[in-house]
Amino acid sequence: MRWSQSFVPTLREDPAEADAPSHRLLLRAGYVRQLTAGHYSLLPLAVRVRSKIIQIIREEMDRIGAQEMLLPALHPAEIWQRSGRWELMGQEMFRLRDRRGADLALGMTHEEIFATVAQELSSYKQLPRQWYQFQTKFRDEPRPKSGLLRVREFTMKDAYSFDLDQAGLDASFEAYHGAYVRIFERLGIPALAVDASSGTMGGSGSTEFMCPAEVGEDLVVHSPACGYAANIEKATSRLPEADDGPGDPTPEPFDTPGVRTIDDLATGYDAPADRQIKTLVYLLDGRLTLVLLRGDHPLNEQKLADATGAVSIRAAGPEEIQDALGALPGSLGAVGVTGHPVIADGALRGRRGMFTGANTDDVHLRGVDVDRDIPVGTWADLREVAAGEPCPRCGEPLRIERAIEVGHIFKLGDRYARAMGAEVLDPDGKRVPLVMGSYGIGVERAMAVIVEVHHDDKGIVWPLAVAPFQVAVVVAQPDDPETAAAAGDLYTGLGAAGIEVIIDDRAERAGVKFRDVELTGIPYRVTVGRRGLAEGVVEVTARATGETVRIAPAEVVAHIEGLLA
């Protein structure tokens, strides 16, 4: 391709609106333009990178025996209602009505729709099945941001597995896990596979593939020592055993005027935070619930959602709390509370001699024995781990890093197949619902994440496998007929050898061209200049290292082939 005929609108300055490096660089290097918040136009270089990402994903899907399909993007509401997600998806789902007044949804994921196709499977003999597609997904993000990282419209590779039973699902899940590891390796994304919450997807487990990055909006907890890794919503740590002694015979109230916080009580009343019970009050699907953690442990709300299955979660307001418990936050506790469910974090189990509020303003209790004095209905893992706590697996200190989700795979179970009536006959001739998994990668987000990982102060540094072109031939003096002819010959020769090459034949200064080749991140630059030609050489420069070699024009094709091999 000729640069002069391409549309690569590079910018001299950093765009003011760009926050993340990938956003800034993809705008500046002429890959994307925003149409409106969360909707991006992919320009020619981005389309080329996107095709390569898609092809890598496709090859790895095909390798595990998956079959490509293409299902509609616009869905009748009725299908989403059958699974219950018409309600569940809330404002994140774009909804519309057609000319006949029928409700429709723009697909944000395709579990229901693939399950309708799977209705045509009839026997366990046809299983397992792996089906996938590359299809546009639409999600009405509350805050589209960071360029391609958080958008309202994007291409997703979504795949679905159909098995007879959980053992089959486990095997399918393993196959996708392996495929995802290979995909991210090939894309140059150093992704960590982490335990994750399944959120509204439901099911028995999920793994997220997370790429550490400063602009990441998720937190990954991991142990470099043993490889343990989990999303902050799932991560646990190994806490030292508490030694509370024999405890006290009964809780004892004491006055605590002005005490409002864990710190107030700790400082003034010899009640270390790790001997306090923090009492939070939440409305879970409308039901007021007491949530207990150790005084120094923060709650992770997703853990609360996962533990209770609640869809709508919010902290109760002061009035709701006073109505229910008779006190304001600061003096709350669960001792003797009836009529409200109590859920407690596992770190409180068996603790004695604890402090908590007495449900009377400015009064607390000491000597609380959790198992004896508090009617805990549910024990669960609710606390968010902190950096430096011991790894649950190896005991070494945990690290917490910001990361971007690049893939998410789910063991769904039979929820969607049941809702859609997707059943097969098992070996005993009994009709059973299919057991499903689902597996997603956002294509344009992957593109942005590659840029987050692979850039320097001069611009993007694409890994070879996804670069829009492998080589850029720069004509230093396009007005000079001999230089232009030599460069043209090299361009033709490289193309004939099957190398993806662009020639920068613009009537621009060489410096401008060098800058643009660097900015756009093309892995190798072949510079053809008058002076070099006089000496019988051209320059081959590697984008990643800046290393330049001077070789004869006749050797360029073989040299580049060597670099690409």
Next chain:
Amino acid sequence: MRWSQSFVPTLREDPAEADAPSHRLLLRAGYVRQLTAGHYSLLPLAVRVRSKIIQIIREEMDRIGAQEMLLPALHPAEIWQRSGRWELMGQEMFRLRDRRGADLALGMTHEEIFATVAQELSSYKQLPRQWYQFQTKFRDEPRPKSGLLRVREFTMKDAYSFDLDQAGLDASFEAYHGAYVRIFERLGIPALAVDASSGTMGGSGSTEFMCPAEVGEDLVVHSPACGYAANIEKATSRLPEADDGPGDPTPEPFDTPGVRTIDDLATGYDAPADRQIKTLVYLLDGRLTLVLLRGDHPLNEQKLADATGAVSIRAAGPEEIQDALGALPGSLGAVGVTGHPVIADGALRGRRGMFTGANTDDVHLRGVDVDRDIPVGTWADLREVAAGEPCPRCGEPLRIERAIEVGHIFKLGDRYARAMGAEVLDPDGKRVPLVMGSYGIGVERAMAVIVEVHHDDKGIVWPLAVAPFQVAVVVAQPDDPETAAAAGDLYTGLGAAGIEVIIDDRAERAGVKFRDVELTGIPYRVTVGRRGLAEGVVEVTARATGETVRIAPAEVVAHIEGLLA
């Protein structure tokens, strides 16, 4: 690929809901399934055909120097409002609101959106530009039908040209015209290029590519003698000159009790239809307008729309007519009418001695001289041509055939560039709006049209260039280890030679497999059976001709390579 692991749900019976052959066969051969009216799931074989169609289109777009992009499918209303099409598109455009209450549209075409990207072009030196994409289009069709032929969601290759002036546009248009001819040739679609109406797209001209087919919903007028071809909305014919003699000095009223139709007047009053003036009354964008044609000539409403630029067109009701003209349909005429615009078909120009209604019930006029007696404001081509009329170019009889639109290319002019402020500096340093063209092909419709053209009573007969697989290896006795091994070797050998091959390894009777290979339309079948192997041969059968040759297994790869070359 192994058929046993593929999802090719062929049906034994014709599906009841299918009207068009392509609909019936694509369902029956397991290519597509309907999710809901107008929305189809493409199953694995269809995805393969779609990829090949896309690749052929892409190659021809790239060949004319076009650049691939990918622009959003969901658009802010504001952009469509700027061009005036937010109103114009009416119910055919899917509209929705996001969580913040902003109006959005699902893209039914992308002139406006590409024009926003073209705002970054700055100089005539960058022109011409050809940009294209493959993107999902959404159109709220009033009557989705015929499978993939008329849907609400489909992939379109839409391309846009950007030029400095009309001469540039003409050249770009020619380039696309040539590309489209090559594309349809390669796809096996015998498309006619016809003059067409531009509809809501506007602009100075358009060409439709029409494939003759019984299920077509459009009519193409053409002359086999000279190649003239036009959409019925644009077609003209050469009428014999009328010889009306000197005419009459003045129109003369006469009583016509009970006369309501052209026929009534012709039969009872010696007024042949071709000497009558038919007076129709329309509301054009709300304005009552008299539309005149010769008594025996039907109106083509799209011609009326094109001649007047009206967007909303409807026939006036009896009350509206009586209010305006004082008479009911049957006695209407334009003689002496003031206060309402009159538009007349060119066939009435210069006619004398004509009959028409007198705007008094049961009274007509004779001796009308059109030029003298009727205040025609606009002369236009309004009548629909009939089969057998003389070709406007060669004079031979015209034919009219049903056809399906497979492509449409438009000379748009500067309408969209003006609306979006997409301007460049011309050679004189003056800012001028870009002159645009737009060029569309529906990908899945093309797939269906290929099936309309290429099928027989056994199923689909794909042209090689778009077949999902080139070869199917049928294992006649999969339980027989030697047969299975020989077939497996052939499958591997064909695959290694770069031939796209599927092996039908299902535990089904050979007859079922033959039927499915024929139904799905795979061009070549290699049958491996016990009896043949005993004689040292396998059978190679061509789907299109049914011709079978018996050759040694070792010769199969070379033989197939010969057939594909």
